[in-house]
Amino acid sequence: MPRVAIGQFMQESHSFTPILCSWEQFQAGHILRGNEIVDKMRGNRVEVAGAIDCAESNGVEFVPTLACNAVSSGHIRADVFESLLSELLARIGAIPALDGLFLALHGAMAAEYGQDASGAVLAAVRDLVGPDVPIVASLDMHANVTAKMVETSDGLIGYHSNPHVDLFETGAKAMQLLIGIMRGEVKPTMALCQLPMIAPADKSVTIASPFREVMEFAISLENQADVLSVCPYWVQPWLDLSDVGCSVVAMTDDDPGLAKDIAKRVADEFWRRRAQFAVELTPLDEAVQRALHAPQGPVILADGADAPSGGASGDSTAILGALLDAGVEKTTLLNIVDARAVAQAIDAGLDNEVTLSVGAWSCDLWQPVEITGVVRQISDGAFRFTGLGYRGREFHRGRTVVLQSGAIYLQIMELPVFQGDTALYTSLGFDPREAHIVMVKTPSAFRPNYGPFAADVIWVDAPGLTSSNLLTFDWKRLPRPCFPFDDIDDWRDAR
Ligand SMILES: [Zn+2]
Incomplete structure (x- = not known):
């Protein structure tokens, strides 16, 4: 054999x-x-x-x-x-x-x-x-x-x-x-x-x-x-x-x-x-207003610029900060990676109120955001994908808590994790179908799983390490000429 x-x-x-x-x-x-x-x-x-x-x-x-x-x-x-x-x-x-x-x-x-x-x-x-x-x-x-x-x-x-x-x-x-x-x-x-x-x-x-x-x-x-x-x-x-x-x-x-x-x-x-x-994204403020005033949910806010599947750390506060500033009245599911905030929430204990400074620990593209809420969930963070793509695979996001601040349910986890599957939220007892706004930190992987029930999908223009704006990165080794940095007519001539 x-x-x-x-x-x-x-x-x-x-x-x-x-x-x-x-x-x-x-x-x-x-x-x-x-x-x-x-x-x-x-x-x-x-x-x-x-x-x-x-x-x-x-x-x-x-x-x-x-x-x-x-x-x-x-x-x-x-x-x-x-x-x-x-x-x-x-x-x-x-x-x-x-x-x-x-x-x-x-x-x-x-x-x-x-x-x-x-x-x-x-x-x-x-x-x-x-x-x-x-x-x-x-x-x-x-x-x-x-x-x-x-x-x-x-x-x-x-x-x-x-x-x-x-x-x-x-x-x-x-x-x-x-x-x-x-x-x-x-x-x-x-x-x-x-x-x-x-x-x-x-x-x-x-x-x-x-x-x-x-x-x-x-x-x-x-x-x-x-x-x-x-x-x-x-x-x-x-x-x-x-x-x-x-x-x-x-x-x-x-x-x-x-x-x-x-x-x-x-x-x-x-x-x-x-x-x-070339990618067309919706400016952050416009995206937030459109989501808040949508006649029905769930509205998916896709933050492709902070996608752990692309190597970002998942600690962007761009959308979280904008939603807190705008004032949210309907159920909103968000997530962020911040190990220190997880530890503080666990110390505060289940059903207790705590004020945390979250996010923006990996780079200076955003500012940390202060949020006060009640610790609603404490989990070891292990879960399995249930939808299309990676179905059955076990993922670990480290210790994970859910902080409720008014209508916002903020999942805070120790480690970045792929975000294409609704199990990111359902594993903690929150159903994205029932929410008005749901944030996913991925440009596309969520589409087969969230697409069937989303009332609207908004691709948000926010700063981040997986931004679509490739021209803004500090390239050192990339061979040139290379589109979209250089104008090239026939690819056969370039290398
Ligand atoms: Zn891939």
């Missing part, structure tokens, strides 16, 4: 936050070893679960090695990255007679010293197993795909959706490809087109124009004979590396010319829509 190793090394890195990704962030995500991986992940809608399911249904023996996944933040501290990579290599190296390797990667991961960490993981694994053991990796659609990643792997398979709802399917597809290679049924060859472009994450959704058309075109090409996979990658846009950019990877069955041709055709479609990727 063929034997494959299964591993995961995922984190989405942000180059402009001063906070490096440490052990704490991985522990808040997960670090799973051996059979723990199967116990914790089987039944979830994530890549590793899809790979396990596919291996089992194909009669392939699999050996779970190391699975680690941190919440998005800064580049990974060098010692943390090296330690996790060493353990992954040791676990893979200990497997006798290995026939193939599946890795779940994010693809936009950087280590402290500023390198392409996903490429480094693949290169290290390739060195370990040699050229004859196939390696296939799954990637997030926001991956920064580099030449190193293509050269050191046999296949790369990305999500086809954003909001990401096909993690399980992507993992299964990657494992199916790996099994096909091991059986000698396919011989994949990949072509990578890197575009001299980055674009705001807000427009990277595949459920609306203009990127929907690019993704649909890519998927339509997968139906051709000898085409194994076609994936456009948006790239996480706050990644300041020397080889960053949107890209397309096409993979064919032993036809390099066809792979190149398809990658270029999709790159052309991606590139020619670049002017449509």
Whole structure:
């Protein structure tokens, strides 16, 4: 029976936050070893679960090695990255007679010293197993795909959706490809087109124009004979590396010319829509007034500029401060990350009143806000996503309290957490469907889960580390020319 190793090394890195990704962030995500991986992940809608399911249904023996996944933040501290990579290599190296390797990667991961960490993981694994053991990796659609990643792997398979709802399917597809290679049924060859472009994450959704058309075109090409996979990658846009950019990877069955041709055709479609990727946001005061006076709720206030999924710390006070100033009369669900305020609220105790200064601890883009309220909930902060995307996955936001100040229910948590799922609030006993205003700190991941019941959605223009205003960041390594910083006519001329 063929034997494959299964591993995961995922984190989405942000180059402009001063906070490096440490052990704490991985522990808040997960670090799973051996059979723990199967116990914790089987039944979830994530890549590793899809790979396990596919291996089992194909009669392939699999050996779970190391699975680690941190919440998005800064580049990974060098010692943390090296330690996790060493353990992954040791676990893979200990497997006798290995026939193939599946890795779940994010693809936009950087280590402290500023390198392409996903490429480094693949290169290290390739060195370990040699050229004859196939390696296939799954990637997030926001991956920064580099030449190193293509050269050191046999296949790369990305999500086809954003909001990401096909993690399980992507993992299964990657494992199916790996099994096909091991059986000698396919011989994949990949072509990578890197575009001299980055674009705001807000427009990277595949459920609306203009990127929907690019993704649909890519998927339509997968139906051709000898085409194994076609994936456009948006790239996480706050990644300041020397080889960053949107890209397309096409993979064919032993036809390099066809792979190149398809990658270029999709790159052309991606590139020619670049002017449509500019984001229009609603000014903060206007957004707050529109939400307050909406005839019915819930109104979703999306703060994409403070998105933990993009690496922000979740401590923006912009919307909270504006709502407190404006005066809220109907139920409003908000959240903020502030470990010190959590401790003070817990000290005050359940059902007691306390005055807290919250937020704005990670940077000086906002000011802390003073709020007086009653502590209504104290929780350990662990919860599971229940909606589309990451369904079943356990998340940890550290100790968490809910402070009621009039009609405002402010969730204060110790650690940033993904915000796309209504479980962020329902896990604490608050139903976003019943609220008038609900804030989510993400530009797009909330849409499949909140969209069906939202009366209105307002994308708020607030300052933050995941702002769509990419021109305002202090870029140091980004290769130039690059759209939207430079005017470029034909992407082929730029690099
Ligand atoms: Zn993503």
